[in-house]
Amino acid sequence: MADGNGGAPHLEALAQYVKDLSFENPNAPQSLRPQETPPNISIQVNVNSKPIGEDDYEIELILEGAAGEGDGMLFRFELNFGGVFRLMNIPKEHISQVLMIECPRLMFPFARAVLANAVRDGGFPPFLLQPIDFGGLYQARMQELQRGGMNS
Template sequence: MAEANGGDLPHLDALAQYVKDLSFENPNAPRSLGPQETAPNIAIQVNVNAKPLQDGNFEVELMFEGTAGEGENILFRFDLNYAGVFHLSNIPQQHVHQVLMIECPRMMFPFARAVLANAVRDGGFPPFLLQPIDFAALYQARVNELAQQGAPANS
């Protein structure tokens, strides 16, 4: 009966999602909270890591590091490591890495985005809403980069 209901179909379950580490700095407060003459330069770096746990479970980390402003005019800085535990079943081995690096972060992104928006708002600024991220494009860019370096794609 399980096979008739798709028991052998590939399946991805999110078992847990959580903030693993969060840092927000407002180094120039209260001066930084006043009106600004120009919009701040915002720089963001995004990374994804995955590691196996046990019994088909994996921990996936979605990491954001960013700043608003430059030099002595930094408005705020943040670091967020948002993680999840996922269970993969019936996924062909050659696709596991793609699922972990594309689908899992895609599922986690809205929640991590909300954590960042709230942290920035709680720091005294308007909520900071990250634009959606194309994790498939990031993955493909990384695969291409590794191919040019002669490294395997699942590094």
């Protein structure tokens, strides 16, 4: 890994792909009827990274969610959207931020389109997931790790 002194910082997306996609419509066809009230929607977001070469990393953007609950469940989804990124001339102290903030930010529009299509293909209007603040998620994760480190 370059130390940041040998050229301009460079981030390159080499590939983006669906690693795993699950869509469930457990109460169809009843769930496809018009709803009197909007469903409760829950979303969980997770980002993982691992090195796969000297300058290359795989990023996993994991989105899990549901619309409705219990007998009123409309749909559930799990998407593991992957990407391979090359980082060059990025200082070591910034690599984690680039991997956990910038890479998923670049992947998000594509993952959102996969989900919108899956929900639409399940018989519902496209589900347009709102933009995610990956910087805020990263900061919250770092604070959680710091608190956990202090308690051990």
